[in-house]
Amino acid sequence: DAKTTQPTSMDCAEGRAANLPCNHSTISGNEYVYWYRQIHSQGPQYIIHGLKNNETNEMASLIITEDRKSSTLILPHATLRDTAVYYCIVRAYHTGNQFYFGTGTSLTVIP
Amino acid sequence: NAGVTQTPKFQVLKTGQSMTLQCAQDMNHNSMYWYRQDPGMGLRLIYYSASEGTTDKGEVPNGYNVSRLNKREFSLRLESAAPSQTSVYFCASSNYGRKNEQFFGPGTRLTVL
Numbered sequence: 451d452a453k454t455t456q457p458t459s460m461d462c463a464e465g466r467a468a469n470l471p472c473n474h475s476t477i478s479g480n481e482y483v484y485w486y487r488q489i490h491s492q493g494p495q496y497i498i499h500g501l502k503n504n505e506t507n508e509m510a511s512l513i514i515t516e517d518r519k520s521s522t523l524i525l526p527h528a529t530l531r532d533t534a535v536y537y538c539i540v541r542a543y544h545t546g547n548q549f550y551f552g553t554g555t556s557l558t559v560i561p
Numbered sequence: 562n563a564g565v566t567q568t569p570k571f572q573v574l575k576t577g578q579s580m581t582l583q584c585a586q587d588m589n590h591n592s593m594y595w596y597r598q599d600p601g602m603g604l605r606l607i608y609y610s611a612s613e614g615t616t617d618k619g620e621v622p623n624g625y626n627v628s629r630l631n632k633r634e635f636s637l638r639l640e641s642a643a644p645s646q647t648s649v650y651f652c653a654s655s656n657y658g659r660k661n662e663q664f665f666g667p668g669t670r671l672t673v674l
Binding site (some may be wrong): 486491492493494496499520537541548549550551552553554 | 565596601602603604605606609619622649651655660661662663664666667668674
């Protein structure tokens with residue numbers, strides 16, 4: 451699976467959009483981009499995933515660049531409850547169900 | 562519908578002791594996983610079971626054994642605990658498919674003295 455690079459930490463003002471970047475320059479054509487988050491001491495929670503098209507659900511939007519070498523997770527109106535560590539993971543479907551979590555981005559939403 | 566449950570929530574062991582961490586899911590998922598998370602680190606996969614009756618090693622399997630008892634239950638055993646195994650252990654489950662959303666349990670906080 452391709453490696454990912456994320457900033458160690460970010461701040462965002464409450465009510466503003468939080469834009470979390472992820473670089474995955476060695477991504478293969480059959481690898482999906484997944485985002486999970488982990489709120490203090492809890493188990494990680496799935497947010498969204500995509501292959502090459504932009505995706506949106508009730509939690510967030512995922513923007514994948516045309517060359518697929520990077521992506522951005524967007525939380526449109528960040529709240530204090532969005533303070534968490536966000537993990538960007540790339541994974542090929544054929545590799546089974548293994549996910550490799552890196553160290554992620556620690557997002558702090560500031561009142 | 563409890564999702565993924567883990568027992569115990571906390572455990573303190575002495576070096577050399579053994580114990581089994583229990584995990585159960587009620588979502589009829591095929592796949593189950595065990596991860597460990599050390600302070601300030603991301604999760605690392607210990608073992609996984611893609612389906613009932615199969616188990617495979619992940620990134621850090623040394624010092625652990627697993628049993629997929631049935632479709633619902635997946636246990637993790639430490640035969641001879643070491644201080645390096647002090648960590649938070651998470652169990653997860655998922656079904657097949659491209660979404661492959663993994664559902665995580667609340668974790669077991671293990672300290673080995």
